[in-house]
Amino acid sequence: MQQRLGRSISLVVNGEAVATCARTLSELVAEQGFAESAVATARNGDFVPRPARSEAELAPGDRIEIVAPRQGG
Amino acid sequence: MNAIDATPGSGRPLTLYGVDLPSRLLLGTARYPSPKVMSDAAIASSAGVLTVSVRREAARGDSGRRFFELIKALGVRVMPNTAGCRTPKEAITTAQMARELFGTDWIKLEVIGNDDTLQPDVFGLVEAAMVLCKEGFKVFPYTTEDLIVAERLLAAGCEVLMPWGAPIGTGRGLANPYALKSLRRYLASVPLIIDAGIGAPSHAAEAMEMGFDAILLNTAVSRAADPARMAHAFALAIEAGRSAYEAGLMEMRDMAVPSTPVAGTPFFDLERPQ
Numbered sequence: 001m002q003q004r005l006g007r008s009i010s011l012v013v014n015g016e017a018v019a020t021c022a023r024t025l026s027e028l029v030a031e032q033g034f035a036e037s038a039v040a041t042a043r044n045g046d047f048v049p050r051p052a053r054s055e056a057e058l059a060p061g062d063r064i065e066i067v068a069p070r071q072g073g
Numbered sequence: 074m075n076a077i078d079a080t081p082g083s084g085r086p087l088t089l090y091g092v093d094l095p096s097r098l099l100l101g102t103a104r105y106p107s108p109k110v111m112s113d114a115a116i117a118s119s120a121g122v123l124t125v126s127v128r129r130e131a132a133r134g135d136s137g138r139r140f141f142e143l144i145k146a147l148g149v150r151v152m153p154n155t156a157g158c159r160t161p162k163e164a165i166t167t168a169q170m171a172r173e174l175f176g177t178d179w180i181k182l183e184v185i186g187n188d189d190t191l192q193p194d195v196f197g198l199v200e201a202a203m204v205l206c207k208e209g210f211k212v213f214p215y216t217t218e219d220l221i222v223a224e225r226l227l228a229a230g231c232e233v234l235m236p237w238g239a240p241i242g243t244g245r246g247l248a249n250p251y252a253l254k255s256l257r258r259y260l261a262s263v264p265l266i267i268d269a270g271i272g273a274p275s276h277a278a279e280a281m282e283m284g285f286d287a288i289l290l291n292t293a294v295s296r297a298a299d300p301a302r303m304a305h306a307f308a309l310a311i312e313a314g315r316s317a318y319e320a321g322l323m324e325m326r327d328m329a330v331p332s333t334p335v336a337g338t339p340f341f342d343l344e345r346p347q
Contacts, residue, residue, distance in 0.1 A: 006248045045163075070125065073104070
């Protein structure tokens with residue numbers, strides 16, 4: 001847990017390159033300024049349910065989707 | 074057979090996946106001039122279901138929460154979609170995210186196969202439907218009028234089908250009424266919702282007269298000059314079309330038949346030379 005403290009890794013979040021110190025998806029969601037319940041997430045194309053985010057460790061190059069409700073037809 | 078004989082549940086409300094709905098109109102929430110206009114249109118439509126979507130949220134963004142608050146205030150059931158998804162995998166993951174966000178297992182399943190026509194990739198659609206039905210989703214697949222695809226979707230576990238009227242956003246009405254009629258007749262007991270392509274209340278009434286169970290539309294209302302008024306117009310047309318279907322429409326004929334009795338017509342004489 002300690003080895004990456006303070007070191008940032010590169011991710012792709014919602015299609016944009018992001019450098020982050022977050023170790024887990026849960027930390028990334030908080031770092032991006034979202035309440036846990038306000039968004040849904042996917043990592044590398046797979047859904048990550050809310051309760052699983054704190055155990056979803058991030059690796060360099062991970063593609064993360066963070067989505068919220070929106071208008072739809 | 075008179076059409077009324079084939080009407081299951083005549084006079085009863087629309088039931089989808091065991092849920093009774095107060096209206097046969099399902100309304101989209103996109104492309105309105107403002108959130109207030111969207112709310113007013115939703116109320117004027119008396120829609121029993123509002124469709125919504127999930128989209129990427131900008132860091133520290135709040136638009137998703139604000140939109141969801143607005144929708145919740147309307148007190149209407151929501152159905153998220155997988156709009157824009159091009160593969161079964163994208164659609165499945167989007168459905169899973171939508172279920173968590175909106176707290177519903179209803180999903181309008183779209184797998185788009187062509188960017189210009191937005192027509193469903195029916196192969197991907199069936200594949201995604203199989204997975205989602207197994208995961209307990211109540212799947213509403215956006216499909217074509219193809220009967221074999223419809224049968225595969227039913228076999229996958231879908232209890233409702235949503236054939237298109239015409240491509241999304243075109244407002245052309247029922248592009249293939251013959252095939253839609255065949256589908257309706259063949260799948261007499263499956264709830265069928267016409268989704269997409271409806272441009273005018275008359276299109277919606279036509280589909281309802283054919284015996285379709287409900288209409289899902291968006292653009293025809295949201296891009297109208299007065300969306301709330303158009304929403305109400307659609308509600309009336311859908312109700313009129315349904316009543317007409319349940320009442321049993323007369324058979325069309327090629328030749329004229331006098332409606333006024335012929336017997337006793339003054340000056341009428343069979344022997345009269347022509």
